Amino acid sequence: MKWLKIIHVFLVVLFFGGILSSVALNFWIDFTKYDEAYHGYKNMVTISDHVVRWGAVGTLFSRLYLRIFHPLGIFLALLGRRQI
Numbered sequence: 126m127k128w129l130k131i132i133h134v135f136l137v138v139l140f141f142g143g144i145l146s147s148v149a150l151n152f153w154i155d156f157t158k159y160d161e162a163y164h165g166y167k168n169m170v171t172i173s174d175h176v177v178r179w180g181a182v183g184t185l186f187s188r189l190y191l192r193i194f195h196p197l198g199i200f201l202a203l204l205g206r207r208q209i
Contacts, residue, residue: 133187140180147172 147169154165 129187129191133184133191136180136183136187138180140177140184143172143176143180147177 156162
């Protein structure tokens with residue numbers, strides 16, 4: 126279970142890092158120049174497709190796996206004694 130928690134934390138960092146890099150790239154682009162705006166847009170789409178999406182999906186599945194297969198994880202969550 127420890128390695129799965131490490132993977133989960135890595136995927137969360139990957140997800141938020143991709144979002145922050147897209148925001149930083151958006152502030153850096155000069156939208157008055159067409160070529161620069163086009164290449165910046167293509168770079169943001171690439172970051173979104175390959176970094177943010179894999180981080181989000183991996184985080185979701187690793188968290189669900191941790192919640193379901195951890196001893197009493199889902200039962201305490203359903204009883205309201207533990208947050209999901």
